[in-house]
Amino acid sequence: MKLLGKRKPEPHKRLYYVLIVAAWLLYLVLSMSAPMTTNTSVHISRLVLVLLGATIIVPYLLTWLLAVLGWYHFNQFVRSAQLKHLHHVSAFRWVSRGLGLLIVDLIGVPILNAVRGLYPVTEITIMKPLTILSNYFHVAVPLIAFGFLFYGSRKLLRHNHYAQSIHSKVLPTFVSVLLLVVLFCLSAFTNPSRQTSSNPAVIATYYLPDVLIALTIILPLAITWALGLMTALNTERYVHSLADPRWRRAIISYFHGLLAIVSSAIILQGVTAIGNQQLQQISLVLTFAIVYLFIFIQAWGYIVIRTSARHLRQLVEAGNP
Amino acid sequence: MRLIEKIILILLGVSLLPLLLAGVLLYFSVQHTITQQVTDHLSAIATIEQSRITGIETKNQKLLMNFTNRVSLRNTLDHYNRSGGASQDQLQLIASLDTTLKTDSTFARITLMNPTGQVVASTDRSLVGSNLATSDLFLLGRTKAETVLESWGMGQNPLFYLSSPLLLNGNSIGVVTMEVKADELLALVQDYTGLGSTGEVVLAQKLSDGTPVYITPLRFDGQAAFNRIVAASNSPTLKALAGQEMTFSNATDYRNTPVLAVTRYIPSTGWGLVVKIDRTEAFAPSDKLRSEFLLLAFMSSTIVIFAAIALAERVAQPILDIDEVAEEVSRGKLSTRVPLSTKDEIGNLASTFNDMLDNLEMLDDAKSEFVSLASHQLRTPASGVKALTELLLNGYAGQLTDKQRGYLQQVFDGNERQLRVINDLLNVAMLEAGRLQLKKTLVDLPSLIEATVTEMNPVILLRKQNLTVSKPDHPITIEADGDKLRMVLDNLVSNASKYTQEGGDIKLSLHSSGTGVSLSVADTGVGIKKQDLKKLFQKFSQVNNHIDDPQGGSAGLGLYIVKKIVELHKGHIRVDSTPGKGTTFIVELPKGAA
Numbered sequence: 001m002k003l004l005g006k007r008k009p010e011p012h013k014r015l016y017y018v019l020i021v022a023a024w025l026l027y028l029v030l031s032m033s034a035p036m037t038t039n040t041s042v043h044i045s046r047l048v049l050v051l052l053g054a055t056i057i058v059p060y061l062l063t064w065l066l067a068v069l070g071w072y073h074f075n076q077f078v079r080s081a082q083l084k085h086l087h088h089v090s091a092f093r094w095v096s097r098g099l100g101l102l103i104v105d106l107i108g109v110p111i112l113n114a115v116r117g118l119y120p121v122t123e124i125t126i127m128k129p130l131t132i133l134s135n136y137f138h139v140a141v142p143l144i145a146f147g148f149l150f151y152g153s154r155k156l157l158r159h160n161h162y163a164q165s166i167h168s169k170v171l172p173t174f175v176s177v178l179l180l181v182v183l184f185c186l187s188a189f190t191n192p193s194r195q196t197s198s199n200p201a202v203i204a205t206y207y208l209p210d211v212l213i214a215l216t217i218i219l220p221l222a223i224t225w226a227l228g229l230m231t232a233l234n235t236e237r238y239v240h241s242l243a244d245p246r247w248r249r250a251i252i253s254y255f256h257g258l259l260a261i262v263s264s265a266i267i268l269q270g271v272t273a274i275g276n277q278q279l280q281q282i283s284l285v286l287t288f289a290i291v292y293l294f295i296f297i298q299a300w301g302y303i304v305i306r307t308s309a310r311h312l313r314q315l316v317e318a319g320n321p
Numbered sequence: 322m323r324l325i326e327k328i329i330l331i332l333l334g335v336s337l338l339p340l341l342l343a344g345v346l347l348y349f350s351v352q353h354t355i356t357q358q359v360t361d362h363l364s365a366i367a368t369i370e371q372s373r374i375t376g377i378e379t380k381n382q383k384l385l386m387n388f389t390n391r392v393s394l395r396n397t398l399d400h401y402n403r404s405g406g407a408s409q410d411q412l413q414l415i416a417s418l419d420t421t422l423k424t425d426s427t428f429a430r431i432t433l434m435n436p437t438g439q440v441v442a443s444t445d446r447s448l449v450g451s452n453l454a455t456s457d458l459f460l461l462g463r464t465k466a467e468t469v470l471e472s473w474g475m476g477q478n479p480l481f482y483l484s485s486p487l488l489l490n491g492n493s494i495g496v497v498t499m500e501v502k503a504d505e506l507l508a509l510v511q512d513y514t515g516l517g518s519t520g521e522v523v524l525a526q527k528l529s530d531g532t533p534v535y536i537t538p539l540r541f542d543g544q545a546a547f548n549r550i551v552a553a554s555n556s557p558t559l560k561a562l563a564g565q566e567m568t569f570s571n572a573t574d575y576r577n578t579p580v581l582a583v584t585r586y587i588p589s590t591g592w593g594l595v596v597k598i599d600r601t602e603a604f605a606p607s608d609k610l611r612s613e614f615l616l617l618a619f620m621s622s623t624i625v626i627f628a629a630i631a632l633a634e635r636v637a638q639p640i641l642d643i644d645e646v647a648e649e650v651s652r653g654k655l656s657t658r659v660p661l662s663t664k665d666e667i668g669n670l671a672s673t674f675n676d677m678l679d680n681l682e683m684l685d686d687a688k689s690e691f692v693s694l695a696s697h698q699l700r701t702p703a704s705g706v707k708a709l710t711e712l713l714l715n716g717y718a719g720q721l722t723d724k725q726r727g728y729l730q731q732v733f734d735g736n737e738r739q740l741r742v743i744n745d746l747l748n749v750a751m752l753e754a755g756r757l758q759l760k761k762t763l764v765d766l767p768s769l770i771e772a773t774v775t776e777m778n779p780v781i782l783l784r785k786q787n788l789t790v791s792k793p794d795h796p797i798t799i800e801a802d803g804d805k806l807r808m809v810l811d812n813l814v815s816n817a818s819k820y821t822q823e824g825g826d827i828k829l830s831l832h833s834s835g836t837g838v839s840l841s842v843a844d845t846g847v848g849i850k851k852q853d854l855k856k857l858f859q860k861f862s863q864v865n866n867h868i869d870d871p872q873g874g875s876a877g878l879g880l881y882i883v884k885k886i887v888e889l890h891k892g893h894i895r896v897d898s899t900p901g902k903g904t905t906f907i908v909e910l911p912k913g914a915a
Contacts, residue, residue, distance in 0.1 A: 172329040176626045179337065183622060187615040190608075192601065232627060236325060236634045240641050245660060256631060263627035270619045281605075281612045290620060297624075 016068050023107050024061050030114035031057075052284075056291050060110075063299045067103045070257070070302030073309035074099060080316045088159050094152030095258075099305070101145035102265055106298070109138050109272065121203050128207045135206060138272060139220045142265055146227035149262070153234035157241070173229045181222045184270055188213060202280060221269060228262040247315060253308035260301025267294055324640065325633035332629040337622055344614040351607045356581065359603045360568045363583040366515060367596040370522050371585045373509055378589050381468050381501060385483045388421065388431075389466075389497060395487055399494045402435055414442035415449070429480055429500040434459055436493050458484045462496040468590070470503060470526070470536055471547070479503050479536060479546050503537075510537045520598035523574075525551050525558050526591055533562050536592065541576060549575070557582040561593030571600065639667040643674055653860070655682040685753070693750035700743045707736050745878040749860065752885045759802040759889055766797045766806075766831055766838060773810040774829065777818065785823045788814075792831040799838060799912045805886045812879045813842040813906050820904070821846035833912075837892070840908040848900040857896060858884040 078096050081089040116130040188194060188205075194213065197204040206213050235255045242248040271279070271290065279287065388394075394417055401410035418431045422444045432443040438454025453459045461467040462484025469482045481501040487494050510522045521540040527533050533551035535558075542549060551558045557572050561584035569582040574597055582597035601608070642659050649657040655678060659671040710733045712718060714726065721729065751757040770792055781788045810829075817827045821844045832839045849857065856862045861877040887894045892910035 172326045175330060175333065176622070179333065179622050180619065180626075183615055183619045187612070187619070190611065229626065229630075232630045233325070236630055239634060240638060252634070255634065259627045259631050263623050266623045267620050270623070271616065279612075279616075281609045282616060283609075283613065286613055286617075290616065293620070 013072060016072050020065050020068050023064060023111070027061070027111055027114055030111065030118060034114065034117035035120060052288070056288070056295075059292075059295045059299070063295055063302070064103075064107055066299050066302040066306070067106055070306040070309070071096070071099050071103055073306045073313070077309040077313040077316065080313045084316050086316055088156060091152045091155035091159060094148050094155060096152075098145045098148030098150075098152060099261070101141055101148065102261060105138065105141040105145065105265070106268075108141065109134060112137060116203075121197075127203050131203060131205075131207050135217065138269060139217055139224070142269055143220050143224045143227075145265075146224045146231065146262070149231040149258075150227040150234070153231045153238065156238045157234055172233070173226050176229055177222055177226045180225055180266070180270070181218065184221065185218060188218065224269070225266055228266055232259055232262060247312075250308050250311035250315060253304055253311065257301045257304030257306075257308060260297050260304065264294055264298040264301060267297070324637045325630065328633035328636060329626065329629040332625055332632070333622070336625050337618070340618060340621065344618060348607060348611055348614065351610055352604065355604055355607055356570050359581050359598060360570065360583060362515065363520075363581065363596045363598065364568065366522070367583045367585045367594060370509065370596065371587060371594055374506065374524075374587055374592070374594065375589060377505055377509070378468060378587075381481055381483055382466065384425075384501065385466055385468075385485050385497075385499060388499065389485050389487055391417075393417075395489045395494060398433060398435075398441065398487060399489050401441060402494055411442060411449075415444075415446075418442050418444050427502045427504065429502050431500070432498045433487075434496045434498070436463075436495055438496075441495065458482055458498045459496050462486060462498060463493070470506075470590070478507060478538075481506075507537060511540075513540070516596075517598055517602050519578075519602045520596070523558060523595040523597065525562055525593045525595075527562055533559060533593075535575075539575065545575075551575070557584050557595045557597065558593055560584050561586055561595050563593075564588075569597075572597075636667075639663050639671060643667075643671055646674070646678075650678065650681075655685050689750045689753045692746050696743045696746040696750065700740065700747065703736060703740050703743060707733070707740060710736060742878075745882060748882050749878055752882065757885075757889070759805060761800055762803060763798045764801045764803040764806060766799060766840070767792045767794075768796070769803060769806060769810065770829060770831060770840075773807065773814055777811070777814050780815075781818050781827065784818060784821075786818060786821055786825050786827055788827045788829070790829045792829075793833065797831065797833050797838060799910060801890055801910065802886075805889070809883050809886050809908065810840070810842075812883050813908075816879065817842050817844035817846065817904070817906075820844065825903075837909055837911045840910070841905055843903060843905040845903040848902055848904055849896070849898040850900050854896060854898060858894070 074092075075096050078089060078092045081092060112130070112134040116127065116134060119126045119130075121127060189210070191205055193202055194205045195207065195209065206217065208216070232255075235251075235258055239248060239251050239255050242251055271294070394414070397410050397413050397417070401407055401414065404410065414433055418433065421431060422428045428444075430443065430445050432445070432448055432453075433441045434453055435441050437452070438456075438459050439452045440448045440450060443449050458467075458469070461469070463486055466485035467483070469484075470479050471482055481503050483499040483501060485497055487497055506524075510524055512522075513520060516522075519540075523535065523539060524537045525533055525535050534547055535545040535549050535551065537546050539545040539549070551562070552575060553559070554573055554577065555575055557567070557569050557574070557580075560567050564586040565584060566586060567584050569580070569584075572580055572582050574580045574582070579600040580597040581600055581603050582595055585594040585596075586592075587594060639659075639662055642662070646657045646659045658675050658678060661668055661671055661675075663671075710729060713721065713729055714733060748757065770790060774788060774790060778788065814827065814829065821827060825845045827845075828841075828843045830839075830841045830843070832841075853862075858880050860881045862880070884894050887908055887910070890910050892908060894906060894908045896904060896906050898904040
């Protein structure tokens with residue numbers, strides 16, 4: 001019997017809820033099991049520190065839920081499009097895969113870091129492989145995700161007879177990525193604890209020689225950011241090629257959501273790859289401002305994706321595109 | 322470069338360049354200020370430490386002087402020397418030394434020697450009676466008062482060794498050596514107040530063989546006193562020992578760590594003094610600023626880049642809509658309108674553009690109406706002329722002379738051309754008014770091609786051209802208007818023949834695929850220049866092809882009509898051409914689309 005005003009969640013959706021709650025519990029259990037460390041650089045009481053932490057953790061964990069719901073609705077739209085034999089469907093399927101991988105990164109990295117937090121910082125034999133694993137995970141997963149998103153956006157353009165040459169996007173992409181890479185390199189290579197940490201309370205950022213940092217961290221990051229930018233430019237181009245105003249409105253919404261997700265993913269990659277020692281140097285107010293901004297952009301992006309996916313699905317089911 | 326790319330680059334430049342520039346300037350300014358402030362601070366500490374060390378030295382000298390000035394002590398020692406070692410005197414001297422040792426806790430040991438170096442009295446009983454004539458302290462103290470800092474073993478705190486001759490009436494009666502604890506000096510160098518967690522005061526001296534050594538324990542090496550040699554890379558300490566008082570903004574210390582350092586020289590002892598602090602600690606505020614700046618710049622750049630893309634999309638979209646509509650209008654679709662999505666200047670432009678299109682469409686309708694009316698009015702008398710001329714040429718009004726027939730034939734040909742133009746104008750008028758209706762039947766394309774070839778063959782043979790046809794043997798039917806498709810074929814083959822020289826080749830091909838057919842007419846004629854290809858399908862377009870049109874009278878409407886007919890069949894036409902080599906028109910039609 002259906003209750004008035006309440007809808008029974010669909011079976012798949014229920015599974016996603018269960019998975020998210022499981023991820024939350026895992027993260028919280030791991031975080032609470034970690035040995036408590038004191039940060040002498042911040043002169044605030046432990047209670048205030050815990051409360052401040054909660055103001056970040058709670059919205060951050062909610063972001064996971066929003067992300068998964070956004071992706072779920074996008075996936076539902078792709079399935080509907082598949083059933084209606086929409087000619088764009090294969091492109092959107094690649095986009096969906098890319099978004100899914102970004103969520104894996106969003107949830108996977110904090111859990112990996114929480115696992116690392118279970119061990120004392122001085123346990124170099126454990127810290128080193130876990131740090132390297134976490135770093136490569138955080139580099140490889142977004143790289144593949146952005147690759148999928150880029151491929152999807154290319155396919156969207158091709159479907160609309162925009163077999164556009166990649167050269168038209170080279171200049172803004174090159175300038176933007178160059179700027180980000182220069183800023184990142186300045187930050188990474190001035191980080192004194194990039195290979196080993198002089199502060200026993202802080203783990204080294206990479207545990208890798210500079211050559212490997214450049215080749216296996218910075219180069220893939222640059223490729224990831226270039227793919228992210230070109231995805232955004234392709235999608236913008238695709239928006240312009242649409243004639244149906246309702247379809248265009250829904251896609252513009254999706255485009256804005258995608259911009260927010262891609263930009264927040266780049267910010268997250270950049271900030272976490274910079275390293276703990278660098279982050280500990282900056283003021284607490286700035287740290288919180290950055291984290292809140294990141295959470296806001298990320299959450300807004302997935303909310304917009306969810307809304308646009310629902311509109312797209314309605315349009316597909318009404319046979320409008 | 323597209324508008325969006327320009328907007329991204331401009332926004333990046335405008336928003337981030339000042340930020341980057343300001344950040345870099347601020348960073349270097351802060352670094353400069355920190356260098357100045359820290360080195361001033363180190364200089365102040367160095368000056369104070371230098372003065373304190375000199376004070377310790379003076380105090381030691383005073384201790385020695387006070388001791389050697391004791392009259393009773395000197396008289397007793399003199400009496401002891403002259404009496405040949407009276408035990409009474411010796412006991413008195415030892416008691417006196419013990420009393421002095423007790424009055425001042427800084428004394429570690431006091432020893433009195435006679436002029437031959439034999440120990441007469443000492444607070445260390447084991448030394449009494451021994452001869453120290455060869456010891457450095459005896460040799461130094463024999464002539465003048467001396468202070469030496471020395472350590473006698475690893476981890477042993479250094480002691481001051483003070484020695485001085487004891488004189489009575491200008492004659493030497495012995496030598497006194499006092500070992501004084503260097504606690505005050507050690508407390509001084511180990512007081513890190515104002516030096517953070519890495520700063521320290523370093524003292525070094527050259528040994529008698531010239532080897533530079535540290536003489537007090539170091540902050541990061543507690544065993545360094547008289548044990549660790551100053552490395553050649555440690556330039557501040559070496560400069561200090563060389564008597565040079567300098568400021569170093571970037572040097573390395575005994576750990577090879579980059580430091581800010583200030584050097585001083587203490588002439589009375591020959592010691593070099595270095596006050597230093599690690600650069601990482603000194604520049605921690607600027608490093609913090611750099612980290613914050615880089616993080617903010619990275620985040621701002623990312624947000625600006627993606628905001629620029631979003632903004633560019635919003636700004637560019639209405640402009641692109643206008644551009645798209647303008648392109649449609651240039652292709653003849655005057656009914657297209659710009660969607661009014663904004664109420665700003667671009668929205669006003671779109672609205673004005675739409676008003677302009679309304680007027681243009683009205684004018685075009687009026688023109689089409691006029692052309693239709695005029696053509697219709699022209700066709701009726703022209704058709705009458707054609708019928709009557711045909712009657713005359715066929716001899717229904719009597720036999721004609723060759724001259725009369727020639728003139729009449731010219732009238733007939735001229736009338737034919739006129740009718741063709743009138744028909745074209747009428748077709749165009751009907752197309753634009755949307756009154757050209759397709760009469761759909763099942764059309765067998767190979768048969769249609771055969772009919773065209775049969776009709777065109779005489780003209781082609783006359784021009785000595787070779788027409789070949791490539792088509793399947795079996796029927797290929799599509800749902801279409803046969804008469805209109807015939808017009809398309811006639812037009813394309815006629816054009817191919819018209820623009821191909823004598824002896825040239827014309828090839829008509831038909832291919833069928835799953836859902837459509839492809840008709841192509843290829844020639845080896847003069848070809849079309851690239852710039853002419855764009856306007857080829859426009860109304861009244863004339864292409865300069867350097868071949869005389871024997872039929873003349875072309876109004877430039879043929880290909881326009883061909884394209885419209887193909888589009889009415891939901892197909893499309895395209896052209897490939899190379900000037901001097903030939904042209905190929907390809908018509909693609911769906912099998913059941915008409």
